[in-house]
Amino acid sequence: MSEPVIQQTQSTLPVAELKGVGPRTAEHLARLNIVTVQDLLFHLPLRYQDRTRVLPIGSLRPGDEGVIEGIIELTEIKFARRRMLLSRISDGTGAIYLRFFHFSNSQKANLQRGKRIRCFGEVRRGGVGLEIAHPEYQLLNDDATVPVSETLTPVYPVTEGLHQRGLLGLMHQALEFLRTDKLTLDELVPAEVFNKSDVPTLKESILFIHQPPPDTDIEKLINGSHIMYQRLIFEELLAHYLSLRRLRTQMHRHKAPVLNSDELSRLYVQKLPFSLTSAQSKVAEQIKKDVQQGIPMQRLIQGDVGSGKTVVAVIAALMAVEQGYQAAIMAPTEILAEQHFRNIEHWLQALNINVAWLSGKLKAAVRRNTMAEIVSGKAQVIVGTHALFQDDVEFNNLAMVIIDEQHRFGVHQRLALREKGKMKDQFPHQLIMTATPIPRTLSMAAYADLDCSVIDELPPGRKPVETVVIPESRRNDVVQRVHQACIEHKQVYWVCTLIEESEVLQCQAAEETASVLQEALPDVHIGLVHGRMKSEQKEKAMQAFKQGEIDLLVATTVIEVGVDVPNASLMIIENAERLGLSQLHQLRGRVGRGDQASACVLMYRGNLSDNARIRLGVMRDTNDGFEIARKDLELRGPGEVLGTRQTGLLQLKVADLQRDQALLPRVAEVADVLLNKQASSVKAIIARWKGEAVRYGQV
Ligand code: ADP
Ligand code: MG
Numbered sequence: 173m174s175e176p177v178i179q180q181t182q183s184t185l186p187v188a189e190l191k192g193v194g195p196r197t198a199e200h201l202a203r204l205n206i207v208t209v210q211d212l213l214f215h216l217p218l219r220y221q222d223r224t225r226v227l228p229i230g231s232l233r234p235g236d237e238g239v240i241e242g243i244i245e246l247t248e249i250k251f252a253r254r255r256m257l258l259s260r261i262s263d264g265t266g267a268i269y270l271r272f273f274h275f276s277n278s279q280k281a282n283l284q285r286g287k288r289i290r291c292f293g294e295v296r297r298g299g300v301g302l303e304i305a306h307p308e309y310q311l312l313n314d315d316a317t318v319p320v321s322e323t324l325t326p327v328y329p330v331t332e333g334l335h336q337r338g339l340l341g342l343m344h345q346a347l348e349f350l351r352t353d354k355l356t357l358d359e360l361v362p363a364e365v366f367n368k369s370d371v372p373t374l375k376e377s378i379l380f381i382h383q384p385p386p387d388t389d390i391e392k393l394i395n396g397s398h399i400m401y402q403r404l405i406f407e408e409l410l411a412h413y414l415s416l417r418r419l420r421t422q423m424h425r426h427k428a429p430v431l432n433s434d435e436l437s438r439l440y441v442q443k444l445p446f447s448l449t450s451a452q453s454k455v456a457e458q459i460k461k462d463v464q465q466g467i468p469m470q471r472l473i474q475g476d477v478g479s480g481k482t483v484v485a486v487i488a489a490l491m492a493v494e495q496g497y498q499a500a501i502m503a504p505t506e507i508l509a510e511q512h513f514r515n516i517e518h519w520l521q522a523l524n525i526n527v528a529w530l531s532g533k534l535k536a537a538v539r540r541n542t543m544a545e546i547v548s549g550k551a552q553v554i555v556g557t558h559a560l561f562q563d564d565v566e567f568n569n570l571a572m573v574i575i576d577e578q579h580r581f582g583v584h585q586r587l588a589l590r591e592k593g594k595m596k597d598q599f600p601h602q603l604i605m606t607a608t609p610i611p612r613t614l615s616m617a618a619y620a621d622l623d624c625s626v627i628d629e630l631p632p633g634r635k636p637v638e639t640v641v642i643p644e645s646r647r648n649d650v651v652q653r654v655h656q657a658c659i660e661h662k663q664v665y666w667v668c669t670l671i672e673e674s675e676v677l678q679c680q681a682a683e684e685t686a687s688v689l690q691e692a693l694p695d696v697h698i699g700l701v702h703g704r705m706k707s708e709q710k711e712k713a714m715q716a717f718k719q720g721e722i723d724l725l726v727a728t729t730v731i732e733v734g735v736d737v738p739n740a741s742l743m744i745i746e747n748a749e750r751l752g753l754s755q756l757h758q759l760r761g762r763v764g765r766g767d768q769a770s771a772c773v774l775m776y777r778g779n780l781s782d783n784a785r786i787r788l789g790v791m792r793d794t795n796d797g798f799e800i801a802r803k804d805l806e807l808r809g810p811g812e813v814l815g816t817r818q819t820g821l822l823q824l825k826v827a828d829l830q831r832d833q834a835l836l837p838r839v840a841e842v843a844d845v846l847l848n849k850q851a852s853s854v855k856a857i858i859a860r861w862k863g864e865a866v867r868y869g870q871v
Contacts, residue, residue, distance in 0.1 A: 229263045245262050423621070428463075481605045489553050657742045693724070745775065
């Protein structure tokens with residue numbers, strides 16, 4: 173009698189345990205973030221094919237994808253523009269062509285008239301009727317009945333060197349491991365989370381999703397509403413959220429300078445020609461509290477265009493300066509950074525604080541000088557573009573990093589910036605400001621590693637910008653309107669955007685528009701700014717506009733963010749139909765900053781697409797940045813809006829932050845419980861869903 177073999181079950185096995193996985197395949201798999209068999213099981217299908225039944229040829233429509241079977245009626249080589257092989261097959265209900273552009277002689281010989289063939293592919297309309305280009309096919313012997321697939325066929329993300337078929341084979345083995353408990357998937361999410369009793373186990377979900385039975389509603393699988401997917405979606409959101417929370421906890425283990433005196437910032441606020449809005453005060457207080465703790469502040473401020481974020485940034489900077497540290501303020505464009513520099517220098521001169529300016533376009537000698545001031549600590553506040561964070565810039569003692577208008581950043585960038593300011597064992601505080609607000613639930617998931625504040629109030633006296641949508645054909649009316657405004661001593665922006673993405677063409681268009689307008693309106697002072705002008709020229713034009721020497725500023729989208737000229741009260745945007753909502757909102761935010769009523773004219777060319785019509789309609793109907801952001805998310809999805817698609821962290825496999833928003837509050841709740849009580853589960857859940865990125869310690 174032999175002892176019963178007790179097989180040990182495991183939750184991770186290296187992929188090399190699978191038959192056919194040698195070093196090369198292992199390498200390919202690693203490129204897909206698959207190192208263990210468990211990783212493979214979490215490599216989830218992009219979509220499905222139905223190969224479970226043979227479709228009658230007569231029932232096919234263009235766009236259908238499926239298995240057909242029939243007798244070859246004819247195979248011939250054709251020359252129509254290029255050489256190709258064409259076979260006609262028929263099953264009695266209809267006929268269809270198979271078209272091959274690449275083929276061998278033996279292939280041609282095999283596709284012999286009278287033979288029985290089974291194919292799979294996508295049906296499309298061809299020159300002579302329906303056809304399938306390059307189908308997968310197999311010849312059948314008359315008598316043999318080859319079974320069709322028993323389950324829907326998943327289609328996986330693949331990589332070079334590892335194709336669908338190979339991956340499918342490996343997946344079969346992995347699923348067998350799971351089915352026979354050679355590999356186990358621990359239930360890491362507490363069962364009571366799912367308050368319904370019919371919620372499947374993780375094992376059931378995984379088995380199902382890789383091999384759904386033939387009668388499964390594919391639509392439901394794809395849109396995530398299938399219960400088997402719901403189980404996974406919840407867990408993936410949880411993993412995502414936990415990984416960000418863990419990042420936050422790790423950050424909190426670091427030290428940061430204690431900044432606990434606010435004399436200087438009080439003095440600054442006293443000297444401002446206005447008093448802070450209560451929203452500004454509230455956020456300033458949050459910041460002051462953060463920076464006293466001795467751990468790095470990681471705060472995100474969302475505040476609509478014109479809500480006065482700059483003042484708050486300066487308050488944060490002064491908290492550092494007061495204790496003898498440096499603060500850096502980074503803006504995404506040269507124009508905005510330069511404008512910040514001017515404002516901030518002006519404000520801080522009165523307090524005897526040294527403000528430095530650093531951009532990529534400084535002359536070598538000036539740059540050397542500035543760098544010397546930065547490294548010596550003479551420069552107390554440094555304003556600039558991303559040039560601030562180039563390798564050769566060395567700070568003396570940076571305690572505060574402020575990133576303005578950075579609505580497109582990912583976790584990795586945040587981490588890189590943090591590293592830049594590291595002093596021995598201390599990290600600088602970080603303040604990130606954005607005018608692209610996102611709904612609370614979403615920001616909770618996307619920015620769970622940050623503390624979020626909202627400036628939800630505009631300075632008093634602001635009036636909404638009245639917005640009209642006008643076709644290009646009424647350009648003359650628009651020009652007259654501009655003229656009238658200039659006569660009334662109002663200032664006007666004319667924004668040229670171009671159909672082509674080329675900056676050169678955009679700048680040319682602006683130059684041309686400026687000269688055409690000048691001809692039409694000889695009594696108006698017209699200025700021009702675009703991205704290909706020298707910094708000094710740009711700055712000169714901006715200053716002249718600010719000082720009222722220019723009535724009409726023709727500009728490209730370089731003025732998109734941050735530019736602040738309160739007397740400007742009319743904006744014309746050309747080709748508005750080409751711009752996204754957040755860009756339009758940013759642009760329009762340049763007017764409506766003073767106390768007079770402002771207007772924005774959105775000009776469009778040609779027929780509007782449905783989507784463009786919706787966008788322009790939204791702009792006409794509301795000035796509320798949150799509402800606009802919500803619509804933008806609806807139209808484009810969070811990957812685009814947050815610009816985080818490439819950063820890896822928001823790369824979700826089955827979940828969709830927008831679609832699955834309703835789950836987020838519950839996800840956060842469960843995460844908090846796990847973080848407090850079950851550190852080991854937290855680790856395992858993150859590893860299961862985030863794979864390599866986590867193991868290599870990036871997140
Ligand atoms: P944003 O949040 O878009 O960066 P800014 O910081 O550029 O806004 O501020 C917009 C304008 O409002 C500036 O001219 C600024 O001086 C002014 N401002 C800021 N705070 C107040 C306030 N509390 N009261 C009145 N005006 C303010
Ligand atoms: Mg700003």
